[in-house]
Amino acid sequence: MIAEIGRFALSLALALVLAQMLCALIGTRRDSAVWEALSRRAAALVFVSLAASFACLITVFVQSDFSVENVFMNSHSAKPLGYKIAGAWGSHEGSMVMWCAGLAGYSAALAHFYRGPLATRALIAAGGVLVLFLVFTIFASNPFDRMSPVPLEGRGLNPLLQDPALAAHPPLLYLGLTGLLAPFALSVAALWRGRSGKEWAQAARPWTLAAFTALTVGITLGSYWAYYELGWGGWWFWDPVENASLMPWLLTAALLHSLVVSAGRNALTGWSLFLSISAFSLAMLGLFLTRSGVLTSVHAFALDPRRGVLLLSILAVAGGGALALFALRAPQIFKDKVKFDPVSREGALILNNALLTMAAAIVLLGTLYPLILRTASGDDVAVGGPYFELTVGPVMALALLILPVAPFLRWRQGGWGEVRRRLLYGGIGALAALAGIILIARDAPLGAAVTAALAVWVMAGALSDFATQRRQPGTLGRGLAHFGVGLFLLGAAGDTGFSIERSTALTRGESFEAAGRTVTLETVRRADGANYLADEGVLTVTGAGRQFQMTPERRYFPTADQTTTEVALRRSLLGDYYVALGQARERENGEIAWVIRASNHPLVWMVFAGAFLTAAGGLVSTGSHVRRRRRAS
Amino acid sequence: MIAVLAAILLASAPALTETEQERANALMDEIRCVVCEGQPISESNAGLAQDMRVKVTELVGEGRSDAEVRDWIADRYGESALLRPRARGAGWFLWVTPLLLAAAALFFVLRLMRVDRNVNRPDPDA
Known part of the structure; x- marks a missing residue:
């Protein structure tokens, strides 16, 4: 029943988009506020309809309703609840419903925030795009198709995808x-007008x-x-x-x-x-x-x-x-x-x-x-x-x-004065970083040295921008985003230039040297989960005045007949120590040895932290634009 | 970086000097494991990747240049074994186009900038 509601909501959305376009077109031709308002109302209903359809899809996944072919293909009753939900967008068909719901969301938001001739034409353009994708989803990629006979169990989601970061990645x-x-629909509207x-x-x-x-x-x-x-x-x-x-x-x-x-x-x-x-x-x-x-x-x-x-x-x-x-x-x-x-x-x-x-x-x-x-x-x-x-x-x-130069240049008129004043130390710092890395770490690739120098240059520029111009609107978002870019570069330089990896096969009690630490394989034990069998290696890692245990896993998912690695990470501000458990091999004397791969990843957290900081900058700027807009209207 | 693992796995290959090993490692990062999906041979556990690593080490040990090693690999395993395509055959397009793009970008930027430099008069928008 829920699958049928979902399928109906898709078709309803298609009819409503056509209504949205028609009302907007009449509104544009007759310059009529009533028709324009109807079009905006329709755009909101399109989104409600598609959100309902997407909710139905998630519901059949949560219920493990294997009479729906898409659920059978991409889910399994033994899967944790979170990944049952994620299964809804794990397949082509499900992701298309999510795509349409996203498009409809932005089209409804456009309708909500803007009035006037530009916005009305934008609703026609956005509606046109949505019609194409809805027709595709309904007729060529419908996730609500039933199957018979109803299977007892599903095939399961690709185990590589059963992970919190990756479950959140597609949405x-x-x-x-x-x-x-x-911006696309607004551009088409502007060109049309x-x-x-x-x-x-x-x-x-x-x-x-x-x-x-x-x-x-x-x-x-x-x-x-x-x-x-x-x-x-x-x-x-x-x-x-x-x-x-x-x-x-x-x-x-x-x-x-x-x-x-x-x-x-x-x-x-x-x-x-x-x-x-x-x-x-x-x-x-x-x-x-x-x-x-x-x-x-x-x-x-x-x-x-x-x-x-x-x-x-x-x-x-x-x-x-x-x-x-x-x-x-x-x-x-x-x-x-x-x-x-x-x-x-x-x-x-x-x-x-x-x-x-x-x-x-x-x-x-x-x-x-x-x-x-x-x-x-x-x-x-x-x-x-x-x-x-x-x-x-x-x-x-x-x-x-x-x-870093752009924020210190003036509009229209030339002049390096401000740039010279505000970026002097940043420039010196960047050159010092470049020279220092080339002189001290001779093995480091030139690319890493240049990247590190650029990182210093960009971060210094962002700090200077923030320190000197913070009273101007928009500088906080800009400073955060640019600082994030610099942080990302520093992490990239550290990880690509200074990572060392070693790999070898060890049996119980053996050890090897990797990236400045000694890795000893204590034992390998079973660590099965809800829907997989797993080997877990227990490793003792010593070096740099510390000793700690790491437990990488190798998981086998019987429903998918697929093996995944769960690496073990030891994080610190200087970087990660990273170990992975590989395949077991039999040696000539009959002993079982496991391939262990160990590496260090200097400053790698900065890669991700920097990117998130850039996103945070984007969020701050979005917020300040919305606020400015609200004050203006 | 990872190619050091190759050195451990290589029993049959000749011993290389440090600079030769670095060259071999760099080459192994650029040669695709042809039975894997887009992985360089330096990062693959596949048997064929191991054979290719041995071969690269041998070739470098014989004193062949980087270009000769790439040619050897491309002749045996096809053009698609090189993750950095050669600038010949179908590959030239990949190297010429970025240069043309750069020229086009330069042209447009210069044209936009070619407005009269004497703009230090009052801003009409201000």
Whole structure:
């Protein structure tokens, strides 16, 4: 019964979106406040309807109702309650309902916060996108399909996904990606109306900041999960699925900086419109990449080519349509002739945008080129971390070099005076860090030394910005976000430059040396959980004047026939000590030995803390925009 | 970084000097384990990855250059065994495009900046 309510709510939402678009269209044509109000009411009901549908999906997962095929495929009665709930968005179909609910949420929020011709047209654009995705979900990807005969037990959720950080990762990522619908819809509305400028930019800013915040948290959770769950201690692999979220993140970062110029100075508006459209298009491209099965990687769990074609068509219609509108109408809007000195805040923000966009374009190239080549000519080429580090690395380094300078440049007029005064010590500190690392740690890679120097430069800039300009509105969010970037860089420099890993096979009582500590395998014991069997290694780690026990696990999930590693971490301010239990091997003399992998990860907590701080900065800025808006109205 | 593990597992490979070992490690980070999903051979436990690590160590020990090692791997295991594609064949596009992008970005930035520098008069918006 609940599944049928969920299915009905999806169809009801589709009917309501069409009503939302129709009312808004009539309202626009007749300039009628009544029709516009009806459209806003419909937008709210669409969200209620989709939220109800999503709640129904979660309910059938919690009940373990295996007559619903999606529950049978992705859940198991022995799973803890939290992961039963997470199963609702663990599959392609379920995640599409969540995606639609997210889009509807932002469309309803647009309706709630804005009135007037721009907002009404935005409701038509947002409704159009939602119609495409709802039709797709209802007819090609419906999670409420029943099956018969009803199985007694489900197949279980991929055990790699049964983890708190990863259970929360998709909802936050989607909250960010779907949030890009708001600037997208507002851009389409602005282009349609043929008028742009400050009003549009001011409307688009808080949404962009909110989307950026959620996107940052979502990506960081995924990255943190990869760090401790995959057993390799890496937190960014340049995997296509990761790149799929990095591209919209880079463009959103570019957009929120270009909107500063558009909203404050009424300049760069055409460019901001273009970025808004591109950012949401890349979010849709990411959905296609991850949910069509076109990639085969650890992350890509859904395999169904037919759906891929449909998702690509949605991308072509929505993204391509908006870009075509941009090409037709932008020349009318691009008229703003701004005047500014190259050495000005406008100049710095333009450079920031050029570099961030370039980084996104290179990631797009490296992610799509192997796919296109394989499809077009059958040739195989692999693009991995080494390529991106070599190409995206220098671009981002340049962007980071400008970052601390921009807040100390004045609008329009040139002049280095303030920059020289406020960044002198930061500059000296950065150069000292660079020289110090190169001289003291000769083995450290140059990239790590440069990253550390940039970290000092960026953090010093943020502190100086905060100390000298804190009375200006918006500085707190900016300072937090930029300081977070610096902290992230310091962690990245420490972990990529100074991590040491050793691995060997040990039997009970044996020990080995790894990253400055002695690791002794005391014993391996059983540590089974609710839905898995597990071996737990008991290790004594001594060194650096300390001794402690670590207990990494190796879990086997019978329902999925899959093994996962649960690493053991010993955290400290200086970094993590990281051990993983590998496979058991029989030696020639019949003894069983377990592969133990041990490593240190200097300053790695800063990678995640820095990213969360950047998100916190985004949240503070969003809040201050909402408050300013409320005071104005 | 992880490639040190290779040194432990390698019984048959020749002993390398420290600089040779560093080169071999760097190469192992750039060569994909062709039976794994996007993992470099330095990070994989697969048997084939171990064989490839031995081979890389041998080649470096014979005094081959980085480019020669990459070519050797690409000839045997295909272009997709290199996580850093070579700038030839289908791979050239991947290296030329970022340069073109940089040129395009520079062009647009300069065009936007090419507004008259004499702007130190009162701001009309202020």
